[in-house]
Amino acid sequence: MRRMSGRDTKAKALVEEILHSIFFLGQFLKPPCTPEKIISTGRKLAGLKTQYPVSFELYSSQLPRRSPFSCVLDMFVHMIGKQTKKDKDHLLIQMLKDFIRPLKKDGLKSRPLVSSTICVSKCNNSDSYYGVSMSTTGCHPGRIMVAASCLGTYWDSYVAGAVMTYYPTKEKKSYFDGTFKLPGKVHCQSFNLSDGEKKDPCKSCGNLFGLSKTVGMEWAYGHCAEAESLSNLFKNVEEIRNDVHPQYGSFPIPEKKTRAKKNVRDELERILPNTFKWDGHFYTPG
Ligand SMILES: [Zn+2]
Incomplete structure (x- = not known):
């Protein structure tokens, strides 16, 4: 696997934070919207879950x-x-x-x-x-x-x-x-x-x-x-x-x-x- 550069690491952390923040805010919609509903394309969802698992795990507790x-x-x-x-x-x-x-x-x-x-x-x-x-x-x-x-x-x-x-x-x-x-x-x-x-x-x-x-x-x-x-x-x-x-x-x-x-x-x-x-x-x- 390619080693991540400092810039890539920073970008990944920001995407992780963006997703977590959006998923958190989904809970205020009526009815509440889960990450699975927000990311409506199945393939995209699976890819994001693999790359940014923590955003999916912690949006409803942190x-x-x-x-x-x-x-x-x-x-x-x-x-x-x-x-x-x-x-x-x-x-x-x-x-x-x-x-x-x-x-x-x-x-x-x-x-x-x-x-x-x-x-x-x-x-x-x-x-x-x-x-x-x-x-x-x-x-x-x-x-x-x-x-x-x-x-x-x-x-x-x-x-x-x-x-x-x-x-x-x-x-x-x-x-x-x-x-x-x-x-x-x-x-x-x-x-x-x-x-x-x-x-x-x-x-x-x-x-x-x-x-x-x-x-x-x-x-x-x-x-x-x-x-x-x-x-x-x-x-x-x-x-x-x-x-x-x-x-x-x-x-x-x-x-x-x-x-x-x-x-x-x-x-x-x-x-x-x-x-x-x-x-x-x-x-x-x-
Ligand atoms: Zn002002």
């Missing part, structure tokens, strides 16, 4: 850390590799636009599981770090994915802390404030994935990250592309992260942070589907 389209974004970033910085953002947005265009089914206002927005964050000459908006349909799946991103260590803890300040409602917690004002040197810009046009941040992102010139809606906290993009920036560029100062000061009071996390976890467990028997783990492909 939570995804993020939505499928977030993995798709990573796949494109992985495919582009080391392009020149100037072209990379434009190329990535164009590739995603080309990818999602044919997915719009006739009669549907939106594309299920497809993000509407990408955000690009960078600082001076740093690389760009990307994020996409939550790509689930229905209230509970999106809410679950945000909780999973906060608790499953997918998001940087500063971003998770800011989101947990509000989650699951739009009301700020009285006992915990992890919001912060983004350092002025960070450039954070979103783009519409349908037409490629720039988008101003919404009111929620203004409240979470101190972004200015906010317009329009106060979307559900943690649903916007800014959260994932900034999280990736903080995880990769330590000097920027060191310049971020959450409202709770140098350290959150442990009991208050624990209480905020418990609040998120309680809500998460409350809205999980009946078919899902959580073993307490977040699915991490490996």
